[in-house]
Amino acid sequence: MSLLDLRQRSGYLFLAILVGHVVLISAQINSRTGVPVLLAVTFGVFAEAQRGTSSVVGSIRHVWDGYVDLRGTHDENARLKQEVSALQVRLQEQGALVGRARGLESLLALKEQTPLSTTAATIIASGATSDFRTLTINKGLLQGLTSSMAVIAPAGIVGRLVVPSPRASKVQLIIDRNAAAGALIERSRAQGVVVGVGDDSLRLEYVSETADVAVGDQVVTSGTDGIYAKGFVIGTVSAVQKNGPAYREILVRPTVDFSSLEDVLVVLTPTEGAAAAEASAGTPQP
Numbered sequence: 001m002s003l004l005d006l007r008q009r010s011g012y013l014f015l016a017i018l019v020g021h022v023v024l025i026s027a028q029i030n031s032r033t034g035v036p037v038l039l040a041v042t043f044g045v046f047a048e049a050q051r052g053t054s055s056v057v058g059s060i061r062h063v064w065d066g067y068v069d070l071r072g073t074h075d076e077n078a079r080l081k082q083e084v085s086a087l088q089v090r091l092q093e094q095g096a097l098v099g100r101a102r103g104l105e106s107l108l109a110l111k112e113q114t115p116l117s118t119t120a121a122t123i124i125a126s127g128a129t130s131d132f133r134t135l136t137i138n139k140g141l142l143q144g145l146t147s148s149m150a151v152i153a154p155a156g157i158v159g160r161l162v163v164p165s166p167r168a169s170k171v172q173l174i175i176d177r178n179a180a181a182g183a184l185i186e187r188s189r190a191q192g193v194v195v196g197v198g199d200d201s202l203r204l205e206y207v208s209e210t211a212d213v214a215v216g217d218q219v220v221t222s223g224t225d226g227i228y229a230k231g232f233v234i235g236t237v238s239a240v241q242k243n244g245p246a247y248r249e250i251l252v253r254p255t256v257d258f259s260s261l262e263d264v265l266v267v268l269t270p271t272e273g274a275a276a277a278e279a280s281a282g283t284p285q286p
Contacts, residue, residue: 106154107263116229116269118152119143123261124168131198133159133173137264140165148227150267156233156255157181157221158264169266173258174234175200182224183234183252188212191222194234194252202235204250211247215240219252229271 111118121137139145141164151158151171159179163170172179179196183204190211194202207213217237223230239251 107265110152110154111265114152114265114267116267118265118267118269119145120263121151121169121266122263127173131177133176133179133196133198133258134162135159135171135173135258135261137169137171137266138167139266140167140169142166144268145169145266150228150232150271151264152232152267153256153261153264155257156235157228158256158258158261160227161266171264174256175202175254175258180225181228181234182222183219184222185211185213185237186218186220187214188217191224192250193225194219197251200254200258201238202252202254204237204252207247207250209245209247213237213240213247213250223271226271229267229269 107120111120119139121139123135124138125136127134137151145161145164147161147164149161151160157174159171159173159176161169162172173196174181174194175196175198177196177198181194182191183194184191188211190207190213192204192207192211194204197203202219204213204219215237219234219237221228221230221232221234233255235252235254237250238253239249240247241249
């Protein structure tokens with residue numbers, strides 16, 4: 001063993017003996033409060049360690065509680081979003097029901113006001129092309145419907161039956177390219193014929209050069225076509241073009257919004273013209 005190693009060991013032994021003496025003396029000497037110094041120092045060291053541990057545990061618990069609260073808040077938000085979505089759907093459903101109720105109320109008022117016999121029908125389908133403007137209703141031959149019966153709505157005329165089947169019927173809209181109806185200007189009583197253009201508008205033709213027609217005039221049925229009774233609203237004059245004294249083009253905007261129709265009335269009472277035609281057809285020839 002070298003002299004250096006011997007000195008190091010001696011130093012460690014001396015340090016150990018010194019610490020032991022200090023510990024023994026601390027255990028025997030009391031502090032001002034009467035507590036042994038060794039116990040006070042030991043308690044202080046362990047107390048600081050406990051305080052640090054408690055602080056760390058508290059921080060971890062705070063973070064965990066925050067995480068749990070955050071998860072709870074997230075779940076609560078998801079639940080509330082689902083409830084809001086469900087309420088929005090119910091609100092839309094209620095709005096649709098209110099709109100339908102208002103439409104039926106207007107239809108009932110029209111049925112009560114018109115002296116003609118009518119039956120209500122619900123639209124179950126509509127035409128897929130713009131060239132042929134048709135819709136399908138849920139009543140047909142079994143309900144007494146026949147071809148060429150007029151179809152009306154609270155806003156005005158809709159069209160006429162063209163293909164009735166036992167339980168449903170196809171309706172040709174007045175705006176169809178092949179549709180036409182006798183018409184007159186309500187203000188001036190000028191007569192003509194409205195024909196469908198196919199793009200949600202009508203054209204008034206065969207109007208006399210001397211007739212008084214202006215933008216904004218209301219156009220109603222004249223009852224001369226044998227389909228529509230006299231006085232039902234068709235639309236409003238939206239444009240008037242003249243070529244010299246003659247009318248070149250008179251455009252009419254229908255009062256019926258065909259894209260929002262849900263229910264209509266089918267007129268069961270034949271017009272005076274149709275009744276006269278049937279009577280003359282049934283009269284035996286001499």
